[in-house]
Amino acid sequence: MCGIVGAVGLISPKEYVFKGLKMLDYRGYDSAGVAYFNSGIKIYKDVGSVEHLLTIVPEEIKTNIMIGHTRWATHGSPTKLNTHPHISFNQRICLVHNGVIENYVELKKFLLGKNYSFYGETDSEVVANLLEYYYLEYGDIIETIKKVMSEIKGSYAITFFTDDIKDTLYVLKNASPLVVGLGKGFNLVASDASPMIEYTNEFIELEDKEFGYITNDKVAIFNKAGKPIDKQAIHKDVELISHDLKGYPHYMLKEIEEIPQTVNRLINTYFQKGKYQFDKNLLKDLEESDHIIFIACGTSYHAGLVGGRYLEKYNKSTSRFIASEWAFHPTYPGAKPFIIMISQSGETADLIHCLKIVKEHNLKNLIITNTGGSTLDRNCMYSLLLHSGVEVSVASTKAYVAQVTLLAMLAGALGNDKQVVEDLRNCLDVVHGIQDHYKPLIMKVAEEIKDKKSVFFLGRSFDYFLSLEASLKLKEISYIHSEAIPGGELKHGPIALIEKGIPVIVFITDPDTASSMRGNIEEVKTRGAKVYTIATKSLYRSEDTMMVEDYAYYLSSVAIASIAFYLAYYVALAKGLNVDKPRNLAKSVTVE
Numbered sequence: 002m003c004g005i006v007g008a009v010g011l012i013s014p015k016e017y018v019f020k021g022l023k024m025l026d027y028r029g030y031d032s033a034g035v036a037y038f039n040s041g042i043k044i045y046k047d048v049g050s051v052e053h054l055l056t057i058v059p060e061e062i063k064t065n066i067m068i069g070h071t072r073w074a075t076h077g078s079p080t081k082l083n084t085h086p087h088i089s090f091n092q093r094i095c096l097v098h099n100g101v102i103e104n105y106v107e108l109k110k111f112l113l114g115k116n117y118s119f120y121g122e123t124d125s126e127v128v129a130n131l132l133e134y135y136y137l138e139y140g141d142i143i144e145t146i147k148k149v150m151s152e153i154k155g156s157y158a159i160t161f162f163t164d165d166i167k168d169t170l171y172v173l174k175n176a177s178p179l180v181v182g183l184g185k186g187f188n189l190v191a192s193d194a195s196p197m198i199e200y201t202n203e204f205i206e207l208e209d210k211e212f213g214y215i216t217n218d219k220v221a222i223f224n225k226a227g228k229p230i231d232k233q234a235i236h237k238d239v240e241l242i243s244h245d246l247k248g249y250p251h252y253m254l255k256e257i258e259e260i261p262q263t264v265n266r267l268i269n270t271y272f273q274k275g276k277y278q279f280d281k282n283l284l285k286d287l288e289e290s291d292h293i294i295f296i297a298c299g300t301s302y303h304a305g306l307v308g309g310r311y312l313e314k315y316n317k318s319t320s321r322f323i324a325s326e327w328a329f330h331p332t333y334p335g336a337k338p339f340i341i342m343i344s345q346s347g348e349t350a351d352l353i354h355c356l357k358i359v360k361e362h363n364l365k366n367l368i369i370t371n372t373g374g375s376t377l378d379r380n381c382m383y384s385l386l387l388h389s390g391v392e393v394s395v396a397s398t399k400a401y402v403a404q405v406t407l408l409a410m411l412a413g414a415l416g417n418d419k420q421v422v423e424d425l426r427n428c429l430d431v432v433h434g435i436q437d438h439y440k441p442l443i444m445k446v447a448e449e450i451k452d453k454k455s456v457f458f459l460g461r462s463f464d465y466f467l468s469l470e471a472s473l474k475l476k477e478i479s480y481i482h483s484e485a486i487p488g489g490e491l492k493h494g495p496i497a498l499i500e501k502g503i504p505v506i507v508f509i510t511d512p513d514t515a516s517s518m519r520g521n522i523e524e525v526k527t528r529g530a531k532v533y534t535i536a537t538k539s540l541y542r543s544e545d546t547m548m549v550e551d552y553a554y555y556l557s558s559v560a561i562a563s564i565a566f567y568l569a570y571y572v573a574l575a576k577g578l579n580v581d582k583p584r585n586l587a588k589s590v591t592v593e
């Protein structure tokens with residue numbers, strides 16, 4: 002789950018590499034490092050942020066080749082020695098790696114037997130040494146890469162340079178993304194396109210088991226047999242992958258505030274001239290399927306819970322699974338199951354594992370993702386893009402709302418129900434109302450709960466699904482323990498945890514369950530809880546905390562999710578925490 006950047010031939014590779022590392026530190030931020038060539042291989046690396054790294058590298062760096070890495074530790078603790086770039090025993094190969102080499106222990110044993118020694122604990126250092134070992138034996142770098150790729154098992158995106166070919170970066174890839182950016186007089190590489198957009202919008206995405214090299218004026222890519230292949234460059238939309246904070250203090254706040262434009266863009270993309278705009282074959286396959294299985298992780302799983310309910314409204318039978326659960330015990334009932342996967346990043350390892358199983362069983366499948374060109378986008382049978390613009394903050398916000406919006410529209414298309422679009426449009430007023438009027442109130446609530454040990458969210462049906470997301474968001478960035486409980490389950494156990502002063506946040510937006518929710522409020526109040534109620538206008542009571550305009554209640558995750566997101570944001574802010582980069586997490590979970 003690390004970030005990789007590399008440049009050859011730029012006037013200032015340092016500028017590109019550092020800007021790129023800052024953009025990519027959403028992929029991991031335990032430690033960071035860079036390496037370049039200037040009368041020998043120079044490496045600067047340390048535990049901590051990219052900003053810290055900048056303070057330890059020389060001001061002026063004269064080089065035409067540089068690689069950089071920002072790390073989320075998997076093998077080996079986040080220490081300086083384990084930080085990338087890694088250099089081989091005889092100082093011949095310098096690399097950065099993203100992924101996990103599954104057989105690194107055996108490879109390390111092999112190298113130890115050849116008198117190699119290691120300074121750190123990482124699988125990546127083993128690959129640097131394996132490259133060197135075969136390079137010294139073969140004297141040919143392409144043969145070396147082929148040999149190493151035939152020996153290493155697992156996931157990798159690697160870029161490296163040698164001490165003797167000073168104008169070339171080598172790239173190799175399997176099950177971890179790696180993109181080459183094409184420039185004039187320079188070429189770039191990175192784990193995704195975003196760091197490169199300031200320099201180019203022409204990219205080549207490497208497929209699994211492909212490798213190659215880049216110089217300032219040449220890009221050569223080979224298949225696993227070592228045959229050169231002609232890869233088509235793709236053009237990427239600059240605006241949608243821009244990392245500009247646009248004056249906001251944090252990406253999370255910016256991304257919450259982008260929710261209305263995200264919903265609007267989806268409506269305009271998937272509903273035009275009074276008609277839904279979905280691939281007809283996709284709709285046909287969904288119609289003909291007898292069971293639809295949603296698979297996702299984290300926030301995307303929460304969107305899947307909502308989506309499943311939407312399809313059931315139009316008589317589809319559905320089930321929903323967390324990817325890492327389904328991967329090991331896959332079930333697909335019915336004669337014609339259809340798999341819907343949801344992933345903001347399109348790179349989540351647990352889902353990629355599931356896709357392998359889906360393909361082995363020839364199951365029809367769709368990915369809903371925000372990341373065009375990602376592994377899941379490229380490899381699923383159908384793909385629907387969220388068009389939300391890059392989401393940088395680790396805590397997913399606008400992408401969740403986009404996922405639910407798209408699922409509502411897809412269900413609407415299947416049920417031939419255009420009212421969904423109207424209902425979505427009405428949500429926009431509710432979201433604007435929250436943005437314009439409720440932030441000070443949410444900040445006040447945030448101040449009140451910031452020092453609490455535990456927070457509970459209560460809701461039923463769609464409000465319960467939203468509660469799950471609200472709870473995840475709060476714990477992710479404020480480190481407060483929190484739980485979401487369906488109102489009806491309270492008495493079946495969780496009420497034992499309710500004690501004096503504990504905050505309980507209640508969503509009441511569903512007319513059918515509103516009076517039961519009022520009952521739940523009484524139950525927790527009697528036990529001393531401090532209740533904060535968010536209710537829609539027609540269900541509002543004067544003692545409630547917040548009244549939002551009415552909307553079609555099945556769209557809670559579109560209309561009022563921002564309340565939950567602002568709350569998590571302001572609590573983390575009040576606690577002085579790193580909102581966009583919470584501890585232990587990474588934006589893209591590319592290891593299982």
Ligand code: M6R
Pocket residue numbers: 298299300301343344345346347348349352395396397398474477586588589590
């Ligand atoms: O990229 P994905 O949607 O597949 O990621 C799934 C989860 O890792 C992700 O939603 C995670 O839960 C977020 N940090 C939530 O804010």
